[in-house]
Amino acid sequence: MTTSTEPLAFQDLILTLHRYWGEQGCAILQPYDIEVGAGTLHPATVLRALGSKPWKAAYVQPSRRPGDGRYGENPNRLQHYYQYQVILKPNPDNLQELYLGSLAAIGIDPKLHDIRFVEDDWENPTVGAWGLGWEVWCDGMEVTQFTYFQGVGGIEVDVVSGELTYGLERLAMYVQGVDNVYDLKFTKEGLTYGEVFLENERQQSEANFHGYDVDGLKRRFEDMVAEVSRLLALTGPQGQPLVLPAYDQVLKASHLFNLMDARGAIAVAERQSYIGRIRELCKACATAYVERERGEA
């Protein structure tokens, strides 16, 4: 990275994005406290994208991809990494310009680097969500997923949200000019990403691939699934369905599925059926959420 100033440390990258998107009127939220496979799954994105109420938020979300673990031995692949997530609903007309502003804020000069919007239509079959947009490339590297949500939970959206998902480690590696994620400077003073996370990758990889008890995972998956329907049938103090707790159980079920998958416990023939079950649960939550909002209006 050829900038006159010192490239941003990992945490400073996050702080810079927080400041930038905070100034654009986003609520700066904290990571959701349940394991998710992608920042989109945070209820601040998936559920808030439904209905017609305006919403602006930004947050960091750890993404758990048990099958992607490489015991800390691959310089680019992690089973736990961070996404920076921004959602703006409805999407402002100048979302692309706002986004480019965020790149400038972290020190990427578009006259020195090649920024490209390359077609990539995003889809997450597990939560029945889809949208049109791009992968944003910086010098050939995908640094952000830029999506205009068209549907969530199998339901077409009323108002379109613009969603930005930055791959923080990749972006930081790019900004710092580092080839191995574990060499990233986490702090300006020189604490490395490896010092923070390498041991975690080793232990979690082992547990993901060999450690977890498959029968236990399956049992818990079934429990979570049952819990979703149970919760959705209950009502809260204002007569609302318990969508938020129910959705939490969907996330847990989804993570359990990912763990089973990493353990190699999902036969090819079963796979679609598992994904279909999670999608149905998600759809039930989304439908209840939308009905609740319509009821309020």
Next chain:
Amino acid sequence: MPQLLLEIFSEEIPARMQQGAARDLDRMVSDRLKAAGLTWDALTTYAGPRRLTLVIDGLPAATPDREEEIKGPKASAPEQALEGFLRKTGLTRDQLTERDGVLYAVLSSKGRATTDLIAETVDQVIRAFPWPKSMRWGSGSLRWVRPIKRILCLFDGKVVPFEIDGIQSDAITEGHRFLGSGQLLKASDFVDYRTQLEREFVLLDVADRKLRILEEAKAACAARGLVLVDDDGLLDEVAGLAEWPTPILGDMDPQFLALPPEVVRLSMKVHQKYFAVRSSPPSGGSTREAGEGGAPQLAPNFLVVANVEATDGGKALAAGNSRVLSARLNDARFFWDEDQKVGFDAWNEKLKGVTFHAKLGTLAERVERIAALAREIAPLVGADADQAETAARLCKADLASGMVGEFPELQGIMGGYYARLAGYPDAVADAVRDHYKPQGPADTVPTAPVTVAVALADKLDTLVGFFAIDEKPTGSKDPFALRRAALGVIRLVLENGVRLSLGGVLFGVAVASKFGAPTGILAFFADRLTVLLRDQGQRHDLVAAVFALGDDDLVRIVRRVEALAAFLATDDGANLLAGYKRASNILRAEEKKGPVPTGMVQTGLPNQPEAETTLAFAVNAARTAVETALESEDFAAAMTALAALRAPVDAFFEAVMVNSEVPEERDNRLKLLGQVRDVMGQVADFGQIAG
């Protein structure tokens, strides 16, 4: 005459959709303007990453006054029909005209200002535009491929006023996102628009963008003694990804050249959209992708087409791209290394869990069938049966490998590499690599016997299976590429001179696969062969004439067609054909009256014309010669034998009256003509031949 300039300026349009959109815009606007009675001098559309542009020169300022005559009911038609017609046209009975008992209405309409028509047309076109995928944005309801930012619409230098879902038409556009001045550009006409855009680093015409890419890319390569590996598909794509495409040559870590060149190229192309670069020019300025015989020897470089002319000359940008490529190739090397640890047995085991088609079982079951079949076919193509079976058992394994999971295009190719590394003989590895061939009419046909056996087995299994479950191609729909598979079989058989009874082989496959009878499959092959031969310039009727004999040996069929074509091109052939037609017409006429006599032709009858006896001897001689020739499949000799009939046939028709009043004479002559037809019919059904 006035000019129309329209630009729909949006966020980045997917590269693969741009040129289709330019055609759709052309068609949709043309259709609507024509329907209003307008004509013009020239219409051109342009598509690029952020804009669709249309310019029409010489468009009249108003649409013409028009009179349209509409045909109505007959004057004698019932009252209701007349009433309906009057309602439709809004006229009264006395305004209709009558001609030949039919009523006509003449509707006249005043011309209108073209500006109004344009405003209406743009609205309709935008709302009905057939994007492969479209989206909504913000709180609006309009759909487009990506959000529309502006619409520039000028007619005769003035803005055509309209508003579509909150977007007001204007004379304003924007230049390059990063290289431009950032000022809004106000256009007065097309030339001004295009000039200003170019000054602001936007090449409007995709042809200009491609030219710039090729020229600068080749120059950048040449400056370092390198050669660009042309790739038209990639060129089309990158020309749709940059408004100011700027080729930059970058360096790649040479250690990655140890990977198979196909992997390196595909990784560059699919993930990064880079062109590959060769080190030494074989001849000329650039080189195509090498066909059979391997991929080109790559240089440790890549060529990226950026969208900016970077202020540092592209140094930072090239370094960044190089790092990304290294990460990609590291991934590829990971698959390459891991795959070698896994191997064929584990992959084949995985195929047991992969469904090929719900009614045709798993891939593992398919491999079993192909292996058995390859073994059967091996002796027919001169291949070692054990090797053919071994290759067939390996041929689909790479579908379960990491590399093919990442790059499906490398199916077969990776299997070939892995088989060689695992120590299998070259014949087996080559067969694994090439058994998908030929993949299309332009692809080369394998010639190595083991490969031919596996390639045939692979395709025959597919064809028999899908025909048995009645998944045949219909019209333009051929989801399982069965036409390609059948053409592949035909080309493998013909180009390798494989002698087999296709019907017998297909029957054998069907019995072994237990899927049931593949009805109609032989006719399907016949159609494909006809198409192939027609494409090679063979007359359709000659193919039909040979097919009528019921042969199912493709090699023999084609040889016969070729010999027949050569024969008919000769004077003897053409005249004999005429003689045949004459004989067969006479016989057909007689057959209508009753049974036509057959049997021995008498010679030496009293008063028998010499031409008759000469023909009788000639037919006997020809029969023997034709039979001998056909037995040894010497079709040229068979034709020569027939050629000997030409003079006697001509002389016979010249000198002899078939319909003699003497019944014995007539019977004898009819028998003789029947024999001429039968002898010729052994070679081809001349009745099917035009001429």
